[in-house]
Amino acid sequence: MKELSEFCRNLKKDFTPKTRDPAKPVRCWSEKDVLNNDDVVDTFVIIFRTRGCSWALNSGCSMCGYFNDSMWKTVTDTDLLKQFDTMMESYSDQKFVKIFNSGSFLDDNEVKPGVRNKILHRIFETAEKVSVESRPEYITNSRLSEIKKISKSKIFEIGVGLETANDFIREQAINKGFTFQDYKKATEKLKKQGFKLKTYVLIKPPFLTEKKSIEDAEGTVEKIKTIADTISFNPTNIQRNTLVDYLWYRKQYRPAWLWSVVEILKQSKKTTKDVRIKCDVVGGGSIRGAHNCKACDHKFLDTIADFSLHQDTKVFNKLECECYDKWQDLLDVEDIGFGSIIEI
Ligand code: SF4
Ligand SMILES: [Zn+2]
Numbered sequence: 001m002k003e004l005s006e007f008c009r010n011l012k013k014d015f016t017p018k019t020r021d022p023a024k025p026v027r028c029w030s031e032k033d034v035l036n037n038d039d040v041v042d043t044f045v046i047i048f049r050t051r052g053c054s055w056a057l058n059s060g061c062s063m064c065g066y067f068n069d070s071m072w073k074t075v076t077d078t079d080l081l082k083q084f085d086t087m088m089e090s091y092s093d094q095k096f097v098k099i100f101n102s103g104s105f106l107d108d109n110e111v112k113p114g115v116r117n118k119i120l121h122r123i124f125e126t127a128e129k130v131s132v133e134s135r136p137e138y139i140t141n142s143r144l145s146e147i148k149k150i151s152k153s154k155i156f157e158i159g160v161g162l163e164t165a166n167d168f169i170r171e172q173a174i175n176k177g178f179t180f181q182d183y184k185k186a187t188e189k190l191k192k193q194g195f196k197l198k199t200y201v202l203i204k205p206p207f208l209t210e211k212k213s214i215e216d217a218e219g220t221v222e223k224i225k226t227i228a229d230t231i232s233f234n235p236t237n238i239q240r241n242t243l244v245d246y247l248w249y250r251k252q253y254r255p256a257w258l259w260s261v262v263e264i265l266k267q268s269k270k271t272t273k274d275v276r277i278k279c280d281v282v283g284g285g286s287i288r289g290a291h292n293c294k295a296c297d298h299k300f301l302d303t304i305a306d307f308s309l310h311q312d313t314k315v316f317n318k319l320e321c322e323c324y325d326k327w328q329d330l331l332d333v334e335d336i337g338f339g340s341i342i343e344i
Contacts, residue, residue, distance in 0.1 A: 004175045004243070009059040011241055017072040025049055025083035026069060026102070028090055032309060034276065035096050035129055036155065040309055044094040044127075046087045050110040051075050053103030055135060055177050061163075062175050062206055065239025066102035077115045084119055095128040105132035106143050106158075113146065120150045129155035131198065136160060136178050136186035144193045157196035159232065160186065164202060164216050165223035173205040175243075180223075187227050199228040203235040203264060203279075203290070204256040206244050209334045210327075214260050221268045230276040231268060235261055235290035237283035248288075255283075256290040258300040259327040262316050265304065269313050278308035293323035 026047035033043035052070030060067060103110050123130055130151065139158065147156060162183050163174050170176045187197050201220050204213040221231060235256045238248045247253035261279060268277045281304060283289025285297035292300060303315050
């Protein structure tokens with residue numbers, strides 16, 4: 001939608017990026033994740049600072065504030081490789097490495113092919129699995145075959161932020177800039193190379209009620225359960241200088257309830273067989289992230305993290321709190337009071 005696109009662009013009009021050293025990465029750390037099937041291993045996570053997501057620099061998705069951390073100007077190949085070297089000083093041969101760059105690792109404007117190849121070569125010397133992220137338009141046969149020459153028989157995973165299988169919501173509420181068909185075409189290409197697909201699904205895009213957003217997430221799982229190897233849910237968190245931030249300040253948006261997140265995870269696991277279902281609740285438990293009533297937030301977050309690793313929905317049975325009734329009431333009445341019952 002032109003208006004939404006324009007609005008997201010205008011929000012960034014007066015934004016001045018912080019002055020940062022382009023040779024310094026965002027950060028890196030080690031965490032637990034799944035290598036293959038149920039094999040939980042130490043995983044090395046690295047985050048590059050690039051010039052920024054090309055789509056964000058154009059207008060950007062309505063909930064994404066990654067551009068706040070981007071350089072907004074060219075980061076040279078030398079700087080990117082310096083960032084890489086710095087992060088690799090903390091690398092201790094973890095078998096799984098996740099690469100993030102708050103944009104698309106396969107976008108040549110963010111990471112040039114030569115740099116991309118060098119990074120992958122180095123990591124695949126020791127790692128068994130590497131995961132990156134990309135918008136569908138950069139997932140081309142030529143880039144994929146380049147990578148295949150490096151990854152060989154090891155596992156290469158691409159995460160694509162589909163957000164929803166519903167084109168209307170993706171266009172009118174998220175301003176994602178691609179269609180479900182674009183996503184499907186890209187996934188066919190990467191499947192042909194034997195690569196794994198992680199699909200990100202957004203929980204609670206702006207303008208949707210809590211109930212509609214649960215239905216949308218569950219409907220999306222139905223449509224992608226034969227395509228994605230992993231479905232990773234991202235409950236919207238309120239990042240600065242975004243449309244969601246704009247609405248939140250005006251009391252026209254509340255991040256998802258953790259009850260809704262749990263509901264979606266339980267239902268998704270029930271309707272999928274071999275798909276890994278996971279959820280990373282960024283900012284969970286805070287007013288800017290998915291939350292319940294404060295008293296139960298930590299218990300919920302720990303349980304969601306546990307489920308994401310081990311895939312056992314039984315862990316959710318122990319969750320209980322007085323705020324359950326409030327959440328249920330909200331689902332019942334929000335359609336008639338939308339815009340006036342952000343916090344009850
Ligand atoms: S969500 Fe992804 S595609 Fe959208 S603006 Fe952010 S980094 Fe770019
Ligand atoms: Zn509670």
